[in-house]
Amino acid sequence: MKTLKKFKMRLSKITLLLGAMVIFSAPAFAHCDSYDGPVIQDAYKALETKESEYIMKWVGTEHEPEIKQLFDKTISLKNGDAEIYSIVEKHFLETLVRYHRETEGAPYTGLKPAGSTAPIVQMADNSIAKKDVKQLLTNLDKHIKTVIQEKYDTVMKLEKVKDNSIAEGRAYVAAYVDYTHTLEALEAVISHEGGHHH
Numbered sequence: 001m002k003t004l005k006k007f008k009m010r011l012s013k014i015t016l017l018l019g020a021m022v023i024f025s026a027p028a029f030a031h032c033d034s035y036d037g038p039v040i041q042d043a044y045k046a047l048e049t050k051e052s053e054y055i056m057k058w059v060g061t062e063h064e065p066e067i068k069q070l071f072d073k074t075i076s077l078k079n080g081d082a083e084i085y086s087i088v089e090k091h092f093l094e095t096l097v098r099y100h101r102e103t104e105g106a107p108y109t110g111l112k113p114a115g116s117t118a119p120i121v122q123m124a125d126n127s128i129a130k131k132d133v134k135q136l137l138t139n140l141d142k143h144i145k146t147v148i149q150e151k152y153d154t155v156m157k158l159e160k161v162k163d164n165s166i167a168e169g170r171a172y173v174a175a176y177v178d179y180t181h182t183l184e185a186l187e188a189v190i191s192h193e194g195g196h197h198h
Contacts, residue, residue, distance in 0.1 A: 031118070031121045032101065033101070033108070033109065033110065033111055034112040034115075034116050035111065035113060036114035036115065036117065039055075039058050039096060039097055040093055040097065040111075042054045042055050043096055046071065047071075047075065047078070047089070050075055059096065059099040059100055059103060060103045063102075066095070066099075067096060070091070071092065073088065074092040094108075094110075097111060119143065120140065120143055123135075123140065148183075151182060152179060154179070155172070155175045155179045158171050
């Protein structure tokens, strides 16, 4: 009985660690670039209330003066020409997100449309909004199993034809590398679970 309980606890840890790996290693970091991400949502709140404090947490102190100046300029044009305001507002949002990405050590690649955030990050945001992580854990477990199963199925499908041609062989190799690298990344997370994450 104790062995089964320990196994279940270990499995739960693995699920959480893999979830963290997927969230923090995938290119889902574009989350902060999207219109429905937290940076732009706070920017809209700041523009609506005319309170820049909502956005300053997203940038480093070295960028505060420029962001404040740009924020004030955007506010001052809010009730003017709609086309001009739209251009200035977009420039403000782009600058804010670019500086935020800089604090993360990540490149800025432009603003992304709402709905472009990875499902797993949407689940994370939802758990914070609802102040409840239980649904995230349930969904995360399903999501991880689905991802691994799909990668495995792709490998097995291509394994049957890998020697038919160079193109099919390369398709198999790409799928194999994707599948095994996912599992290797999981192993790396598990084997360093007591250490710091960089």
